[in-house]
Amino acid sequence: MLYPVKILSPQGRVKKVISSVALSDMFWNSFNEKESNFSMVQSNDFRIPRWVKEKLDREFPEGPREGEDRPDRVSLKECA
Numbered sequence: 345m346l347y348p349v350k351i352l353s354p355q356g357r358v359k360k361v362i363s364s365v366a367l368s369d370m371f372w373n374s375f376n377e378k379e380s381n382f383s384m385v386q387s388n389d390f391r392i393p394r395w396v397k398e399k400l401d402r403e404f405p406e407g408p409r410e411g412e413d414r415p416d417r418v419s420l421k422e423c424a
Contacts, residue, residue, distance in 0.1 A: 345364070346364045346367040346368055346371070347364060348361055348362060348363050348364050348367075349361070349362045349367060
């Protein structure tokens with residue numbers, strides 16, 4: 345339950361009174377608007393922030409090219 349709100353002027357006089365029904369309507373309209381903008385499905389459009397990309401580019405200036413063996417991976421034949 346919401347109580348009526350009185351808005352006062354700088355002189356202390358009542359400028360406006362907002363009823364509990366109006367406050368309730370304002371709250372639920374705001375709530376429904378925020379809920380409609382929320383989605384349970386994540387989009388596949390994931391963007392990496394520029395500062396993260398620049399940092400990774402400095403730390404790992406050139407990554408492995410396609411088809412090249414990666415030195416940090418061990419093949420199953422070497423393990424046997």
